[in-house]
Amino acid sequence: MLYLVRMTVSPPYGMPPEEFERLKNQEKEVGIRLQREGVWKHLWRVAGAYANVSIFEVDSPEQLHAAIGSLPFFPFLSVEATPLVAHPSSINPADNPALKEEMA
Numbered sequence: 001m002l003y004l005v006r007m008t009v010s011p012p013y014g015m016p017p018e019e020f021e022r023l024k025n026q027e028k029e030v031g032i033r034l035q036r037e038g039v040w041k042h043l044w045r046v047a048g049a050y051a052n053v054s055i056f057e058v059d060s061p062e063q064l065h066a067a068i069g070s071l072p073f074f075p076f077l078s079v080e081a082t083p084l085v086a087h088p089s090s091i092n093p094a095d096n097p098a099l100k101e102e103m104a
């Protein structure tokens with residue numbers, strides 16, 4: 001199942017910059033691992049904001065929660081997750097499994 005996820009990062013006021021850098025590096029490592037594992041399919045920066053929009057592919061809402069909860073920034077994130085289904089008018093086989101079957 002696919003989810004559109006928006007994460008907004010709000011580091012706590014007064015966090016020492018070196019501590020923030022350490023967390024940011026850890027966040028990057030975990031984010032790259034989740035992408036390599038195929039869970040975090042797309043990752044985009046929201047222009048003008050300390051936020052991202054992403055596509056996650058998981059087997060369950062629990063797996064999504066575990067993935068997001070494993071992020072070092074988790075305590076400082078506002079997260080909105082929206083489940084997605086294929087749009088019947090999509091002509092992109094990657095987004096519409098029915099087309100993939102037709103083309104096979």
Ligand SMILES: O=C(O)CC1=CCC(=O)O1
Nearest residue numbers: 009027028031050051052
């Ligand atoms: O900077 C962000 O949007 C938060 C984040 C997610 C993965 C990563 O490397 O940073």
